Amino acid sequence: MVTKTTISSKYKPKASEPFMNSKQKQYFKQKLLFWKETLLKGSTETITNLKEDKEVSGDFADIASAESTKAIELRTRDRERKLINKINEALKRIENNTYGYCEITGKPIGLKRLEARPIATLSIEAQEMHENQEQINSD
Numbered sequence: 734m735v736t737k738t739t740i741s742s743k744y745k746p747k748a749s750e751p752f753m754n755s756k757q758k759q760y761f762k763q764k765l766l767f768w769k770e771t772l773l774k775g776s777t778e779t780i781t782n783l784k785e786d787k788e789v790s791g792d793f794a795d796i797a798s799a800e801s802t803k804a805i806e807l808r809t810r811d812r813e814r815k816l817i818n819k820i821n822e823a824l825k826r827i828e829n830n831t832y833g834y835c836e837i838t839g840k841p842i843g844l845k846r847l848e849a850r851p852i853a854t855l856s857i858e859a860q861e862m863h864e865n866q867e868q869i870n871s872d
Contacts (some may be wrong), residue, residue, distance in 0.1 A: 746848075752841045753833045762827050764851050769820045772813045779810050798865075819852040835859050 746757045826832035834843050835856040842856050855863060 747842045758827050761851055765820050765823050772817055776810055781804055823852045
């Protein structure tokens with residue numbers, strides 16, 4: 734089990750170090766595993782809640798409210814399922830030494846971006862180009 738203290742234990746990646754050295758890879762791997770465990774716990778709680786859920790009786794407003802709450806929770810879990818897939822992909826990139834490098838340019842993504850979004854696959858510049866292209870295509 735990965736704990737928050739395992740991740741924050743003294744070490745923080747620094748720009749002065751060689752990019753994606755073994756310490757940095759281990760740091761991001763632990764961060765990703767902790768995130769994944771947190772999401773999986775939430776998923777387990779949702780399943781338990783849905784199994785234990787009793788039939789809602791009462792007026793139509795109560796029933797509609799309960800159904801709406803269930804639908805929102807299921808949509809949230811579906812987003813989290815997709816996020817877990819992205820986390821798994823990031824963990825694979827760590828193993829094959831491509832983690833932290835932009836899929837388009839091959840250049841380092843940057844530690845600040847990876848801290849903020851550990852599943853990032855594009856540098857900020859490549860992400861901006863991607864978003865601009867999407868905007869052009871949607872117009």
